Amino acid sequence: MEYRFSTKAQGGGGSAIEEILKYAGDPSVISLAGGNPATETFPSKELAEIARELLLEQPDLALQYNTPRGYAPFRELLTARMRKAGDGRDFDDLFVVTGGQQAIDLATKVFCNEGDVVLTEEPSFIGALNNFRSYGAKLVGVPLVEDGVDVAALEKAMDANPNAKLFYTIPSFHNPTGITASVDKRKAVYAACVKHGVVLLEDDPYKELPFDGVKLPSYKSMDTEGIVICCNSFSKILSPGLRVGWVMAHRDIIAKMVDFKQIADVHTPMLNQLMALTYLQRYDIDAAISKMQTLYGRKCKVMLDAIEQYLPSTVTHTTPKGGLFVWCDLNDGHDTREVAQYCAARQVVFVPGSTFMTDMDAPCSAFRLNYSTMADSRIVEGVKLLGGALKEFLK
Amino acid sequence: MEYRFSTKAQGGGGSAIEEILKYAGDPSVISLAGGNPATETFPSKELAEIARELLLEQPDLALQYNTPRGYAPFRELLTARMRKAGDGRDFDDLFVVTGGQQAIDLATKVFCNEGDVVLTEEPSFIGALNNFRSYGAKLVGVPLVEDGVDVAALEKAMDANPNAKLFYTIPSFHNPTGITASVDKRKAVYAACVKHGVVLLEDDPYKELPFDGVKLPSYKSMDTEGIVICCNSFSKILSPGLRVGWVMAHRDIIAKMVDFKQIADVHTPMLNQLMALTYLQRYDIDAAISKMQTLYGRKCKVMLDAIEQYLPSTVTHTTPKGGLFVWCDLNDGHDTREVAQYCAARQVVFVPGSTFMTDMDAPCSAFRLNYSTMADSRIVEGVKLLGGALKEFLK
Numbered sequence: 001m002e003y004r005f006s007t008k009a010q011g012g013g014g015s016a017i018e019e020i021l022k023y024a025g026d027p028s029v030i031s032l033a034g035g036n037p038a039t040e041t042f043p044s045k046e047l048a049e050i051a052r053e054l055l056l057e058q059p060d061l062a063l064q065y066n067t068p069r070g071y072a073p074f075r076e077l078l079t080a081r082m083r084k085a086g087d088g089r090d091f092d093d094l095f096v097v098t099g100g101q102q103a104i105d106l107a108t109k110v111f112c113n114e115g116d117v118v119l120t121e122e123p124s125f126i127g128a129l130n131n132f133r134s135y136g137a138k139l140v141g142v143p144l145v146e147d148g149v150d151v152a153a154l155e156k157a158m159d160a161n162p163n164a165k166l167f168y169t170i171p172s173f174h175n176p177t178g179i180t181a182s183v184d185k186r187k188a189v190y191a192a193c194v195k196h197g198v199v200l201l202e203d204d205p206y207k208e209l210p211f212d213g214v215k216l217p218s219y220k221s222m223d224t225e226g227i228v229i230c231c232n233s234f235s236k237i238l239s240p241g242l243r244v245g246w247v248m249a250h251r252d253i254i255a256k257m258v259d260f261k262q263i264a265d266v267h268t269p270m271l272n273q274l275m276a277l278t279y280l281q282r283y284d285i286d287a288a289i290s291k292m293q294t295l296y297g298r299k300c301k302v303m304l305d306a307i308e309q310y311l312p313s314t315v316t317h318t319t320p321k322g323g324l325f326v327w328c329d330l331n332d333g334h335d336t337r338e339v340a341q342y343c344a345a346r347q348v349v350f351v352p353g354s355t356f357m358t359d360m361d362a363p364c365s366a367f368r369l370n371y372s373t374m375a376d377s378r379i380v381e382g383v384k385l386l387g388g389a390l391k392e393f394l395k
Numbered sequence: 396m397e398y399r400f401s402t403k404a405q406g407g408g409g410s411a412i413e414e415i416l417k418y419a420g421d422p423s424v425i426s427l428a429g430g431n432p433a434t435e436t437f438p439s440k441e442l443a444e445i446a447r448e449l450l451l452e453q454p455d456l457a458l459q460y461n462t463p464r465g466y467a468p469f470r471e472l473l474t475a476r477m478r479k480a481g482d483g484r485d486f487d488d489l490f491v492v493t494g495g496q497q498a499i500d501l502a503t504k505v506f507c508n509e510g511d512v513v514l515t516e517e518p519s520f521i522g523a524l525n526n527f528r529s530y531g532a533k534l535v536g537v538p539l540v541e542d543g544v545d546v547a548a549l550e551k552a553m554d555a556n557p558n559a560k561l562f563y564t565i566p567s568f569h570n571p572t573g574i575t576a577s578v579d580k581r582k583a584v585y586a587a588c589v590k591h592g593v594v595l596l597e598d599d600p601y602k603e604l605p606f607d608g609v610k611l612p613s614y615k616s617m618d619t620e621g622i623v624i625c626c627n628s629f630s631k632i633l634s635p636g637l638r639v640g641w642v643m644a645h646r647d648i649i650a651k652m653v654d655f656k657q658i659a660d661v662h663t664p665m666l667n668q669l670m671a672l673t674y675l676q677r678y679d680i681d682a683a684i685s686k687m688q689t690l691y692g693r694k695c696k697v698m699l700d701a702i703e704q705y706l707p708s709t710v711t712h713t714t715p716k717g718g719l720f721v722w723c724d725l726n727d728g729h730d731t732r733e734v735a736q737y738c739a740a741r742q743v744v745f746v747p748g749s750t751f752m753t754d755m756d757a758p759c760s761a762f763r764l765n766y767s768t769m770a771d772s773r774i775v776e777g778v779k780l781l782g783g784a785l786k787e788f789l790k
Contacts, residue, residue: 001592001620001645004560009505009651036460044454051446051666059439063634065431098493098638098660105659109529110404114509131658134504165399197396225396239458241665243493250396256404263526264500264659265493269667270636271446 007114008134030382032369033349035175035324039373041292042239043279050278054271062271068262070096070246071270074277078232078246081280087220087230093251095258098268099243100205100233104128106247106257106264107166107201107229112137117164119157119198121149123327123356123366125175128168128203140164141358144174148181151188158196166201167193171219173206173323176356176368180321183216190222198227199253205233208289210322211297226250234276236324237289242272296324296372299379303371306380310387312394324372329353330394335363342393348385402509403529425777427764428744430570430719432631434768436687438674442634445673449666457666463657465491465641466665469672473627473641476675482615482625488646490653493663494638495600495628499523501642501652501659502561502596502624507532512559514552514593516544518722518751518761520570523563523598535559536753539569543576546583553591561596562588566614568601568718571751571763575716578611585617593622594648600628603684605717606692621645629671631719632684637667691719691767694774698766701775705782707789719767724748725789730758737788743780 054062061071069075079094088094097103104127112118114136120129122141132139140161142154149169158164169189171181181189193200202219220230226249233245247257261267279285300320307317307326317328330336336352343349353366369386371379449457456466464470474489483489492498499522507513509531515524517536527534535556537549544564553559564584566576576584588595597614615625621644628640642652656662674680695715702712702721712723725731731747738744748761766774 001589001622003594003645003647004506004592005651006504006506006508006511006560008508009655039455039459042454042458044450044458047458048447048450051450052443055439055443055446059437060434061636063437063439063442063636064434065630065635098664101658102660109401111399111401113401113403116401127658127661130654134655134658165401194396197399199398227396235460240460240661241456241458243660243662243664250398252398256400259525260404260529263496263522263529265497265638266522266635267638269493269638269664272664272666 008136011133028347029344030348030378030385032371032382032386033351034370034373036373037236037240037324038295041288041295043283043288046279046283047239047275050275050282051271054274054278058274062274064270066267066270068095068258068267070268071273071277074273077277077280082220082248087218088248089223091226091250092248093254094246094248095254095261096268096273097245097247097261098265099235099240100203100231100245101127101131102261102264103229103231103245103247104131104201104203106260108132108135108137109260110253110256111165111199115163117161119154119161119164119167120358121169121174122358123176123353124168125170125203126355129356129358132168139358144177144179146179148179148185149189151185151192154189155192158192158198164196164198167198168201168203169219170203171207172204172216173209173320173325175206175323176325176351177327178318178320178323178325180216186217186219187222190219193227194225200228201231202228203231205236206323208237209293209296211293211300212321213290213293220248229253237285237292238276238279242275244268244272244276293322296322299371299376300326302376302379303369303383306383310384312387312391315390324370326369326371328367328369330365332365333363334365336365336367339390339393340367343386343389346385346389348382348389350386403531406528423742424739425743425773425780427777427781428746429765429768431768432635432719433690436683436690437634438678438683441674441678442670445670445677446666449669449673453669457669459665461662461665463490463653463662465663466668466672469668472672472675477615477643482613483643484618486621486645487643488649489641489643490649490656491663491668492640492642492656493660494630494635495598495626495640496522496526497656497659498624498626498640498642499526499596499598501655503527503530503532504655505648505651506560506594510558512556514549514556514559514562515753516564516569517753518571518748519563520565520598521750524751524753527563534753539572539574541574543574543580544584546580546587549584550587553587553593559591559593562593563596563598564614565598566602567599567611568604568715568720570601570718571720571746571748572722573713573715573718573720575611581612581614582617585614588622589620595623596626597623598626600631601718603632604688604691606688606695607716608685608688615643624648632680632687633671633674637670639663639667639671688717691717694766694769694771695721697771697774698764698778701778705779707782707786710785719765721764721766723762723764725760727760728758729760731760731762734785734788735762738781738784741780741784743777743784745781
């Protein structure tokens with residue numbers, strides 16, 4: 001049978017991420033391609049006791065259907081936590097999603113018709129880009145510079161695309177570059193979005209992970225006009241496997257997103273919501289996060305030192321102040337997809353830069369490295385292998 | 396700010412289900428409006444020990460990211476279980492979803508452009524209908540008769556709608572009617588779908604719940620041509636709150652659905668997959684299901700007896716052989732939305748039939764009753780209250 005797939009389904013999908021996850025599981029290869037948080041940061045013992053208690057003491061709640069918005073006491077606690085951090089106003093509302101990815105999915109469905117434009121940082125997170133593509137949105141990339149997006153280019157793109165519905169941004173320790181938008185830049189970007197009536201989709205899963213513990217004000221904290229959809233996730237601060245996140249936005253936007261949430265998966269699994277809630281009630285998550293900041297800061301420094309020591313001197317790199325990623329560039333005409341194959345045969349993998357581009361077919365000399373899950377010695381070993389392979393490839 | 400929502404987001408959404416779930420939580424009202432499985436059927440003690448063990452012994456697996464298709468050993472076990480039941484051929488593949496609702500969402504996205512037709516039984520499950528609506532699909536309802544859909548009407552609808560992409564059906568103990576398609580009817584429906592190149596979306600969450608234990612062959616078991624997408628769920632046989640389901644279909648369809656799964660929520664929560672897997676490995680789920688069949692069979696009989704005793708004699712009803720629902724009809728010009736308000740003021744609620752119709756605005760004299768969660772005495776009390784209210788309303 002010839003299947004008559006929808007136009008949306010004909011573009012292929014996000015197989016690049018699936019490919020990356022495959023590499024990450026092969027023990028004979030050193031993978032600098034991952035994006036996982038470190039397993040040792042998961043409070044597994046605490047969660048084991050919490051899960052057991054919840055299932056024994058509140059089986060009705062943990063195992064039965066519930067409402068699409070999420071469990072009310074959980075929503076209240078998350079709202080209070082955000083308000084304490086300066087995020088949210090009276091017109092804002094909050095609901096629970098099955099991981100941050102679902103927030104992007106629902107926001108796109110609520111705002112984008114086929115042919116509408118989504119403005120994004122270039123490069124950007126492939127899971128978001130593929131989501132926008134899946135709704136037939138046209139991607140318009142805006143280059144990133146050292147302190148965030150190029151605001152003049154953003155304004156120009158907004159002028160040129162009156163059907164731009166969303167500007168998608170990862171303000172803190174951006175995936176894939178590690179770049180953080182400065183406060184001044186955030187103000188300018190917010191003003192541009194207000195001026196052009198473009199909804200600002202703030203995806204900030206790494207915001208809790210500055211190496212020095214200093215967090216910058218979110219877009220949501222500046223949002224006097226109700227144009228910011230703020231996506232949050234427990235994936236990097238508690239566990240990604242639980243798939244629990246939350247969204248704060250103007251209540252009119254949330255109402256639409258919840259309508260679509262209900263027909264996407266009815267509600268986020270109750271046990272998972274209750275586990276996150278109980279963990280937050282019972283333990284000091286900020287103390288745990290502080291340890292993660294130190295851990296990732298150390299690993300990042302190990303990687304940056306190894307890059308300086310082992311990679312060819314022509315290779316430039318970002319110097320992240322938080323998060324999980326370093327962005328490197330060969331600064332020549334080579335396409336790193338080709339380089340990646342060469343290096344994979346030499347037991348080291350990374351993600352080629354084209355993966356994160358609005359035009360995935362164009363050659364790209366940049367690539368992403370990740371340091372979050374490996375032992376320090378293995379990071380050094382991986383970068384050393386990579387350096388050797390690159391020097392051989394480039395000579 | 397005036398939000399420029401997508402066309403998809405302008406139709407409102409599935410608020411009817413959210414309303415029903417609200418009623419279900421009010422203890423002063425007897426709700427015959429629910430659709431939950433009975434909490435006492437959840438193996439909460441077993442799941443409590445399983446969850447604790449998994450989190451202590453395999454935290455990497457339970458709490459870390461995994462692949463969009465789902466955990467491989469879980470997929471293998473589900474495939475084996477389906478094969479044993481006669482479902483699936485070499486061209487079929489299987490993946491894990493975050494509850495059966497997500498299967499419908501992904502199938503619709505893979506097949507439907509705006510304006511494409513989805514054929515559905517009339518009435519049908521509102522969560523599915525709202526999903527089809529959310530992608531801009533046009534719904535064409537085909538009436539249900541005693542032993543399944545009216546096949547002549549289905550063929551006629553297929554002839555009239557060459558852009559029909561999907562036929563959506565709940566073959567066993569249908570929601571909202573409780574009707575089961577006979578084997579002959581299944582064969583005729585399958586042949587019609589093959590003839591017209593329409594993909595058959597088989598949503599069968601109640602199939603394990605025949606009161607007499609006798610299961611009919613699924614559409615998947617007849618599927619020599621690879622046109623059946625078979626959606627399955629643990630919601631009615633283990634726990635709905637865990638949000639775990641699975642889909643079997645031709646591998647070309649599954650590949651497209653997995654692409655969209657990845658950008659919907661990355662993967663179904665790992666702890667939840669592992670809990671279902673471990674439960675299946677360690678306990679006899681078929682023995683547990685057998686007890687559910689007896690339980691629901693008894694409750695259904697209690698409700699049917701009460702209906703005969705207390706409802707006006709002009710009210711007709713289906714006689715389900717499994718599942719959770721009875722469908723009643725006033726057989727007059729009254730719209731049961733109006734009747735429902737009248738009854739709610741008298742402390743008893745049900746779901747008006749219009750909720751389940753392709754045209755939700757048209758008056759409908761039918762309504763859905765549910766018996767699965769209440770004590771027998773409360774079922775009787777609820778139907779008695781309803782009977783009194785109906786007699787008063789109709790006089």
